[in-house]
Amino acid sequence: MNWPHKDLLDVSQLSREDVDVVMRTAASFREINARPVKKVPTLKGKSVVLFFAEPSTRTKTSFDIAGKRLSADTFGLAKTGSSLQKGETLKDTVRTLEAMNPDAIVMRHASSGAADFVAKRVGCAVINAGDGWHAHPTQALLDLFTLLEVWDTLAGKTVVILGDVAHSRVARSNCRLLPMLGARVRICAPRTLLPKDAQALDAEIFHDPDKALAGADAVMCLRLQLERQEAGLLPDLREYARRFCLTPDRLALANPGAKVLHPGPINRGVEIASDLADAGNSLILDQVSSGVAVRMAILYLHITRKDQGGQA
Amino acid sequence: MTAQALAVTNVRVPGRDDACDLLTADGKVVELSPHDPKADRPDFRRIDGRGLVLMPALTDAHAHMREPGQEWKEDIASGLAAAAAGGFSNIMCMANTDPVNDHGAITRFMLRRAKDAHPHGPRLFPIGALTVGLRGRELAPMAELLEAGCVAFSNDGEPVADTEIFRRAMEYAADLAPVIDHCEDPFMAKGSGANEGAMSARLGLRGQPDAAEAIQVARDILLAEYLNVPVHLAHVSCRRAVELIAAAKKRGAPVTAETCPHYLLMTDAALLGYDTMAKVNPPLRTDADRLALIDALREGVVDILATDHAPHASHEKETPFEDAKNGISGLDTALASLWELVRQGRLTPADIVTRFAWRPAEIFKLPVNRFAPGDPADFLLFDPDDSWVVTPESLRSKGKNTPLLGQPLTGRVVLTVVEGVVVHDLSAPGA
Numbered sequence: 001m002n003w004p005h006k007d008l009l010d011v012s013q014l015s016r017e018d019v020d021v022v023m024r025t026a027a028s029f030r031e032i033n034a035r036p037v038k039k040v041p042t043l044k045g046k047s048v049v050l051f052f053a054e055p056s057t058r059t060k061t062s063f064d065i066a067g068k069r070l071s072a073d074t075f076g077l078a079k080t081g082s083s084l085q086k087g088e089t090l091k092d093t094v095r096t097l098e099a100m101n102p103d104a105i106v107m108r109h110a111s112s113g114a115a116d117f118v119a120k121r122v123g124c125a126v127i128n129a130g131d132g133w134h135a136h137p138t139q140a141l142l143d144l145f146t147l148l149e150v151w152d153t154l155a156g157k158t159v160v161i162l163g164d165v166a167h168s169r170v171a172r173s174n175c176r177l178l179p180m181l182g183a184r185v186r187i188c189a190p191r192t193l194l195p196k197d198a199q200a201l202d203a204e205i206f207h208d209p210d211k212a213l214a215g216a217d218a219v220m221c222l223r224l225q226l227e228r229q230e231a232g233l234l235p236d237l238r239e240y241a242r243r244f245c246l247t248p249d250r251l252a253l254a255n256p257g258a259k260v261l262h263p264g265p266i267n268r269g270v271e272i273a274s275d276l277a278d279a280g281n282s283l284i285l286d287q288v289s290s291g292v293a294v295r296m297a298i299l300y301l302h303i304t305r306k307d308q309g310g311q312a
Numbered sequence: 313m314t315a316q317a318l319a320v321t322n323v324r325v326p327g328r329d330d331a332c333d334l335l336t337a338d339g340k341v342v343e344l345s346p347h348d349p350k351a352d353r354p355d356f357r358r359i360d361g362r363g364l365v366l367m368p369a370l371t372d373a374h375a376h377m378r379e380p381g382q383e384w385k386e387d388i389a390s391g392l393a394a395a396a397a398g399g400f401s402n403i404m405c406m407a408n409t410d411p412v413n414d415h416g417a418i419t420r421f422m423l424r425r426a427k428d429a430h431p432h433g434p435r436l437f438p439i440g441a442l443t444v445g446l447r448g449r450e451l452a453p454m455a456e457l458l459e460a461g462c463v464a465f466s467n468d469g470e471p472v473a474d475t476e477i478f479r480r481a482m483e484y485a486a487d488l489a490p491v492i493d494h495c496e497d498p499f500m501a502k503g504s505g506a507n508e509g510a511m512s513a514r515l516g517l518r519g520q521p522d523a524a525e526a527i528q529v530a531r532d533i534l535l536a537e538y539l540n541v542p543v544h545l546a547h548v549s550c551r552r553a554v555e556l557i558a559a560a561k562k563r564g565a566p567v568t569a570e571t572c573p574h575y576l577l578m579t580d581a582a583l584l585g586y587d588t589m590a591k592v593n594p595p596l597r598t599d600a601d602r603l604a605l606i607d608a609l610r611e612g613v614v615d616i617l618a619t620d621h622a623p624h625a626s627h628e629k630e631t632p633f634e635d636a637k638n639g640i641s642g643l644d645t646a647l648a649s650l651w652e653l654v655r656q657g658r659l660t661p662a663d664i665v666t667r668f669a670w671r672p673a674e675i676f677k678l679p680v681n682r683f684a685p686g687d688p689a690d691f692l693l694f695d696p697d698d699s700w701v702v703t704p705e706s707l708r709s710k711g712k713n714t715p716l717l718g719q720p721l722t723g724r725v726v727l728t729v730v731e732g733v734v735v736h737d738l739s740a741p742g743a
Contacts, residue, residue, distance in 0.1 A: 091627075
């Protein structure tokens, strides 16, 4: 397989065949994560910069572990302590990073389009680990991977994305990816947490979780940022929970055995009832495990493509 | 350099069927008459206008010259050079300089810089601040600004949020000079260069609702009618605002309005790929808005064209979308880009003359050439068939920030004359 993409900016660039390649590659790496010695030499001598200009623990750690399990050298760079805080432009920061010849830059940035901006300016692979509200492709791919571990196919399945869609790169990437695999996606939130003209996201729109959940096969809760309350988008967390928290009663409206997902970190009792997060049909920790395998696949596909004759 | 006697011969003039000859002397129009191939005019320098379009030089009621204070983006010398290359004789420059043009000394400084750099024009007409420091609290000393040379007042870029202050500013200015308002609800429009709609939803950008503009347009119309004092609405970008203005004008409200070439030529589809060159405030809207604006301009609901020339340095645009400055550098390319609408049959050359020369001069009481004997000899010659590519080098403005960069245009200003003096000649060496 010659991977056709220099960068991973969003799932929208991927063909169905590309997605299958990622899933197959991730499945083969998943096995490594279950071994007593969790390391293969595949990316030995390759270096990966983890450039996180926005706080992140789990995604950064996940990429770090993914890189190290493939024997790549990983280097972390956070916004605090970096020159970005000293007023250096993003262009100068990444050009400086590039001059150190990494094989890939994994980046997170608060601005939508930031990964695209960087990818146009550096020769190495750029892996988008979240840009503003725009895209989080590895999250969507790991969500898909997780669902495909419990389902043979997404065809005919209904997935509800519940919560703050307006500010969610996870929701946007999933709205692009899951329908490609045959799933129906519903988004459900108060109008203040949906973008105006939300139909542009190509999902069914709901404002009432009870209606959205009827007939659902999986529910993906989104994290609610506290600053949404300050911005006047909702009265308070208690009221949000009253209307939109995924409770056992609400989940009972979904199809039997419906799965529960959350990209984390969880606000227990706000987005999801505490018991549900730990219940048998919760896939939340499976998502974390899948994340390492999927990110190993993404790093592998992008870093080795040149060695296989692909052109940047 | 003094004004030469000029004879532009065998030239097409918008609104006239036959080729014409224009004679000027002492910086004034002598006559515009049907082309006479046999005329012998030994006292005039002859300019062959065959294949060219003769138009009055344009008036831009809305430009940012950035001087004093932001000379890395533009200065009055480079801005007026771009104006000359774009076919303009009159440039009104906004007050959001550093320091703000809220004091007669700043106005006089601007005028002196213009005189030093371009003694024969284009002419600069500063717009004074409406409120001190553009802070929207105390009224600026408008009589002093008027005396120093300002021709209008505006808080452009920092719209007055407090309606009571804005009302008083309109009343106070009413006996001095027109008020130009940048219509934007400052709370609702916060921090955005993208229209709120399907495109911003997909791109994950904070959108600016067209309602944020229209709400302020409605406010200004209500105040203009209530106080019976005029207001000029800057860079109208959306259908909702057009509809409000049309209804207000039908009632006889003392309201005038402008729009810019980019709102007639582009939509928020230009934001795909997060192109910061297309980031402008108000933002590029939808195709329905674009078409409504073209109709409104043709019908006179929107009175005039203006560039909102907003030059920026490259590093201010070479950033992620949210961090990029708003604005498009427009003086060099305004007319050439608009000619696409002429080719499409959506605007006539006569529409452009009315909306980009005569009407703005009328609203702001500036010198203008209507080709009557004695009018200032301000004119441009336009080659509608000249194909060129917009490159940084082709722009006289320091601001290379235009989404047209790299694109081909057909039609170009080849000569600009202000009061009988050639201020731009594309064929001249080094032009």
